[in-house]
Amino acid sequence: MFDIGLPEFLVLGILALIVFGPDRLPEIATKTARAIKALRIKANEATAELTESLDLPDLSDIAGKVRSATPAGMMANGLSGMLNSKKQDGGMDGNVGQKSANSVRIDGEPATFDPDAT
Numbered sequence: 001m002f003d004i005g006l007p008e009f010l011v012l013g014i015l016a017l018i019v020f021g022p023d024r025l026p027e028i029a030t031k032t033a034r035a036i037k038a039l040r041i042k043a044n045e046a047t048a049e050l051t052e053s054l055d056l057p058d059l060s061d062i063a064g065k066v067r068s069a070t071p072a073g074m075m076a077n078g079l080s081g082m083l084n085s086k087k088q089d090g091g092m093d094g095n096v097g098q099k100s101a102n103s104v105r106i107d108g109e110p111a112t113f114d115p116d117a118t
Helices: 006-053 057-068 071-089
Strands: 098-104 110-113
Touching: none
Parallel strands: none
Antiparallel strands: 098 110
């Protein structure tokens, strides 16, 4: 938000120490921290209230469509569709340890399929 680095922060601290003095500076810092905390609480409450008042079912549908449009969502949809179609065809029941027809391990044994490995 603000582009304040360590040197700028130190200058502001020294300036505050000079203006307010070492006696009042801790009191002012405490009051400032409380004010910022109160503002954050009010902002969070306003955000929650606004979200509740805008309870749009279409918004959750749009969010679901956007999530499914990501590469991970597309892959999950494609894999779940393939697994479901093979289960319906009787070709695969989704059990861990099922033998794969196309895979062979290095030692010559057929490889097992683990659908939860991905």
